[in-house]
Amino acid sequence: MNQQEPVYLIDGSAYIYRAYHAIAPLTNKSGLPTHAVYGFTNILLRVLREKAPRFLGIAFDVRGPNFRHEMYQAYKANRPTMPDDLACQIPYIKEIVAAHNIACLERQGYEADDLLASAAKKLAGQGHPVIVVSGDKDLLQLVSESITVWDPMRDVFMDPAAVRKKYNLGPEQLLDFFALMGDSSDNVPGVAGIGPKTAEKLITQCGSLDGIYQNLETISQAKLREKLLADRENAFLSRKLITLIEDLATPELQEYEIPEPNEEKLQELYTFLDFSRLVKAPQTTAVALETKGFHLVQTEKALQDICQQLSKGPVLVLDTETTSLDPLVAELVGISLCSTAEEAYYLPIGHRDSEGNLLANQLPLALAREHLTPLFSDPNLPKLGHNLKFDLPILESHGLPLSGPLWDTMLASYLLDPSRRSQKLDDLCLEMLGKRLTSFAEVTEGDKRPDSFAYVAPEAAKNYSCEDVIGAFLLWQRFHPQLEEFGLWKLFSSLEMALVPILVRMEQTGITVDQAQLQRLSEDFGLQLAELEKTIYALAGEEFNINSTRQLGEILFAKLGLPQGRKTKTGYSTDVKVLESLARQHDLPAAILAHRTLSKLKNTYVDKLPELIHPKTGRIHTSFNQTVTATGRLSSSNPNLQNIPIRTPEGQKIRAAFVAAPGQLFLSADYSQIDLRVMAHYAQDPALLTAFRAGEDVHNQTAAEIFRVNPAFISPEMRRVAKTINFGIIYGISAFGLAAQLNLSRKEAATFIERYFAHYAGVKRFMEEIVEKARKDGFVTTLLNRRRLLPDINSSNKASREFAERTAINTPIQGTAADIIKLATIAATQHLTEKGLHAKLLLQIHDELVFEVPAAEIEATGAVVKEAMEGVMQLDVPLVVNTVVGENLAKV
DNA sequence: TCGGTTACGTAC
DNA sequence: GACGTACGTAACCGAG
Numbered sequence: 001m002n003q004q005e006p007v008y009l010i011d012g013s014a015y016i017y018r019a020y021h022a023i024a025p026l027t028n029k030s031g032l033p034t035h036a037v038y039g040f041t042n043i044l045l046r047v048l049r050e051k052a053p054r055f056l057g058i059a060f061d062v063r064g065p066n067f068r069h070e071m072y073q074a075y076k077a078n079r080p081t082m083p084d085d086l087a088c089q090i091p092y093i094k095e096i097v098a099a100h101n102i103a104c105l106e107r108q109g110y111e112a113d114d115l116l117a118s119a120a121k122k123l124a125g126q127g128h129p130v131i132v133v134s135g136d137k138d139l140l141q142l143v144s145e146s147i148t149v150w151d152p153m154r155d156v157f158m159d160p161a162a163v164r165k166k167y168n169l170g171p172e173q174l175l176d177f178f179a180l181m182g183d184s185s186d187n188v189p190g191v192a193g194i195g196p197k198t199a200e201k202l203i204t205q206c207g208s209l210d211g212i213y214q215n216l217e218t219i220s221q222a223k224l225r226e227k228l229l230a231d232r233e234n235a236f237l238s239r240k241l242i243t244l245i246e247d248l249a250t251p252e253l254q255e256y257e258i259p260e261p262n263e264e265k266l267q268e269l270y271t272f273l274d275f276s277r278l279v280k281a282p283q284t285t286a287v288a289l290e291t292k293g294f295h296l297v298q299t300e301k302a303l304q305d306i307c308q309q310l311s312k313g314p315v316l317v318l319d320t321e322t323t324s325l326d327p328l329v330a331e332l333v334g335i336s337l338c339s340t341a342e343e344a345y346y347l348p349i350g351h352r353d354s355e356g357n358l359l360a361n362q363l364p365l366a367l368a369r370e371h372l373t374p375l376f377s378d379p380n381l382p383k384l385g386h387n388l389k390f391d392l393p394i395l396e397s398h399g400l401p402l403s404g405p406l407w408d409t410m411l412a413s414y415l416l417d418p419s420r421r422s423q424k425l426d427d428l429c430l431e432m433l434g435k436r437l438t439s440f441a442e443v444t445e446g447d448k449r450p451d452s453f454a455y456v457a458p459e460a461a462k463n464y465s466c467e468d469v470i471g472a473f474l475l476w477q478r479f480h481p482q483l484e485e486f487g488l489w490k491l492f493s494s495l496e497m498a499l500v501p502i503l504v505r506m507e508q509t510g511i512t513v514d515q516a517q518l519q520r521l522s523e524d525f526g527l528q529l530a531e532l533e534k535t536i537y538a539l540a541g542e543e544f545n546i547n548s549t550r551q552l553g554e555i556l557f558a559k560l561g562l563p564q565g566r567k568t569k570t571g572y573s574t575d576v577k578v579l580e581s582l583a584r585q586h587d588l589p590a591a592i593l594a595h596r597t598l599s600k601l602k603n604t605y606v607d608k609l610p611e612l613i614h615p616k617t618g619r620i621h622t623s624f625n626q627t628v629t630a631t632g633r634l635s636s637s638n639p640n641l642q643n644i645p646i647r648t649p650e651g652q653k654i655r656a657a658f659v660a661a662p663g664q665l666f667l668s669a670d671y672s673q674i675d676l677r678v679m680a681h682y683a684q685d686p687a688l689l690t691a692f693r694a695g696e697d698v699h700n701q702t703a704a705e706i707f708r709v710n711p712a713f714i715s716p717e718m719r720r721v722a723k724t725i726n727f728g729i730i731y732g733i734s735a736f737g738l739a740a741q742l743n744l745s746r747k748e749a750a751t752f753i754e755r756y757f758a759h760y761a762g763v764k765r766f767m768e769e770i771v772e773k774a775r776k777d778g779f780v781t782t783l784l785n786r787r788r789l790l791p792d793i794n795s796s797n798k799a800s801r802e803f804a805e806r807t808a809i810n811t812p813i814q815g816t817a818a819d820i821i822k823l824a825t826i827a828a829t830q831h832l833t834e835k836g837l838h839a840k841l842l843l844q845i846h847d848e849l850v851f852e853v854p855a856a857e858i859e860a861t862g863a864v865v866k867e868a869m870e871g872v873m874q875l876d877v878p879l880v881v882n883t884v885v886g887e888n889l890a891k892v
Numbered sequence: 893t894c895g896g897t898t899a900c901g902t903a904c
Numbered sequence: 905g906a907c908g909t910a911c912g913t914a915a916c917c918g919a920g
Contacts, residue, residue, distance in 0.1 A: 569899090570916085596901075597901085601902085608913090729907095
């Protein structure tokens with residue numbers, strides 16, 4: 001018997017409103033608004049697809065006042081009546097429901113929620129499990145052993161345990177809880193001045209709303225008692241308003257059973273509404289990629305034939321489809337291959353039916369491996385893909401490692417224009433080729449499950465995946481000659497492509513954090529923050545949201561009358577500079593600053609890092625992005641391990657939580673002053689060249705010049721100022737910016753800059769020449785010929801032009817430094833392998849490489865790495881690398 | 893309620 | 905407007 005199959009009850013009206021508000025207005029060809037229908041249909045199809053329910057009902061509100069309005073005039077009075085452009089969509093929604101033959105629940109004078117409640121209670125009472133599909137908290141009052149609420153948007157199931165976890169209250173207590181709080185969006189009054197925290201406390205204390213009013217005298221806070229007394233009526237009225245009616249007549253179980261939908265009617269509706277994604281007949285438009293040469297490979301014979309064909313080259317284009325974006329858990333669903341723009345092949349391997357069973361008619365992995373290995377391991381056959389950093393570890397973990405030259409269209413595109421808004425395959429195909437590729441969302445029909453691709457039918461997957469390899473091939477035909485034309489081939493093949501497998505390995509390896517240490521830090525920071533919060537409220541004379549710059553500005557400048565500093569677009573700036581300057585006049589700014597620092601560290605690192613520990617490896621695996629920055633640097637995300645704090649003592653505590661594995665040590669090797677050395681080389685400035693060649697402290701030398709003192713008399717403060725100027729120069733500094741940075745007058749700053757350029761005249765000339773060249777060429781390059789376009793360099797808009805000028809100065813320096821560290825990354829890993837050393841590269845932080853090294857190899861590794869890094873490029877000044885060893889990141 | 897924008901702060 | 909390159913968090917806003 002199928003008694004245990006749940007009945008799904010959808011909160012139809014809620015999703016109509018949600019779709020109407022959340023989705024940008026859409027219309028069909030005849031101008032009918034359709035976005036609410038579209039959003040609703042998507043939710044419905046998602047439930048049908050993901051849950052394949054046998055029993056399903058959908059509840060709707062009926063327009064017009066209901067009994068709640070009679071009870072309380074203001075009920076939902078803040079809600080405008082249904083807008084016309086929504087009302088006109090309702091009939092189509094009903095038609096879609098009707099075409100699916102789904103039971104429709106509605107009744108004059110009641111809301112959808114009441115029908116859901118009545119139906120759910122009745123079915124549950126008959127022993128049928130019920131799943132209410134809704135994101136509305138008011139429905140949580142229904143939750144019981146047999147009634148669950150599912151919010152498909154967040155994919156959260158609320159059973160009694162989940163309710164208790166979220167609210168610290170049982171489902172039966174929620175009504176009273178919400179009654180106390182009220183709900184401003186529905187104009188449910190509640191008790192004024194009681195929010196979630198107080199409401200939770202009261203209900204926990206007294207058990208229920210009645211309990212609270214029966215035991216008012218036990219409530220110690222006089223203020224709170226007053227509030228409760230004053231709004232007693234409202235509290236009980238609120239409860240009535242949000243209590244759902246549970247005894248309306250609703251259908252019997254069998255009436256929810258859904259027969260086959262009326263496909264013809266549905267197609268007719270979708271066509272009329274212009275829901276092209278849902279219209280079955282494939283719509284071929286002028287821009288869609290031609291799909292007639294796409295083939296499914298489902299037999300060994302076919303596989304043999306295509307391998308034979310593909311082995312002829314001249315290149316093997318490939319793309320993998322998987323169950324996850326995380327290569328550590330991703331399983332192969334399919335592989336697409338091509339070597340011409342005409343024919344492409346899709347090998348289905350891991351497709352599943354809705355029950356999760358592997359489909360028949362697929363190639364067993366072992367068989368695919370047997371035939372593909374000669375192809376994939378052919379050292380003379382180049383392998384082309386888009387973002388191979390993703391495919392490489394997937395193929396490797398499935399026993400299909402790649403050999404031969406690697407070519408990547410994403411990297412080619414990046415080198416041709418690193419500032420491109422998107423380097424995604426579909427965006428590039430559209431932009432460069434005018435060809436529209438099927439999106440992932442389309443092929444998975446919006447399925448939000450992480451492994452959604454496994455449930456795509458092989459035929460549809462074939463079309464999608466083959467488009468990708470053909471798209472990559474077509475892009476390559478365009479990019480390859482361009483790489484040659486712009487002298488980028490060496491940079492592409494020997495540097496960026498060589499880096500790919502190294503980044504794969506780094507991401508795979510990950511880094512260990514000491515979870516217990518972070519836990520302690522979290523508690524420690526939490527306590528300090530609570531103290532600071534008290535202090536801040538006392539100093540401010542009121543409670544407010546410390547994280548809100550707007551509220552803070554109000555307190556500092558309006559209430560306390562402190563002098564306003566800079567303004568931002570939206571109000572007064574309260575950034576660290578402003579607060580520091582206010583610290584002399586009042587204690588509040590300093591307390592805010594301390595709070596900011598701590599909460600930043602706690603929220604961004606201490607509390608976030610443990611969440612990112614991988615369940616499989618127990619380590620944290622960042623992504624190193626190779627096509628993001630405009631200058632050629634890498635970036636790091638999820639988490640960003642290139643901005644782990646270092647400057648403050650609190651930051652050091654976080655660094656200390658990054659620990660080397662047992663028996664291993666961290667080795668950090670960083671370039672000394674790499675940016676300034678690159679600038680010295682570019683500028684050929686005698687003073688700078690001499691300083692670096694002599695191994696002098698360049699900040700000290702700058703200090704001596706700008707303060708016009710004997711080097712023996714330079715104070716730490718003077719050196720700090722000089723260091724700021726040295727960095728500022730690289731960024732294309734102005735007197736204004738330097739003054740702001742150092743709290744100097746503009747005149748003083750200007751004097752320092754003048755003296756700097758007087759001494760380092762070559763630097764000034766370099767800057768002028770590079771800007772001039774950028775004006776002429778429209779781009780700048782690095783020493784390895786990496787380019788960055790500067791479309792604004794001749795702009796008539798002064799601000800954008802000047803920005804481009806600063807970029808023209810900074811990019812060759814920052815970009816060359818990026819070239820150097822990338823060369824170093826390749827050289828260091830290669831030398832380590834050659835020497836049989838076992839160090840693993842974990843991090844690259846712009847001028848620094850961090851390795852995890854077996855303790856016994858630490859000295860040899862340090863020497864190899866240092867030598868490799870210092871020798872990668874011959875500049876006119878030496879490259880100097882310092883190495884440090886420690887068991888955690890605070891010590892390196 | 894949600895995605896986009898703004899302000900801010902961490903790194904090099 | 906004013907010092908370059910990133911990424912992430914929290915608040916806020918607009919949509920109606």
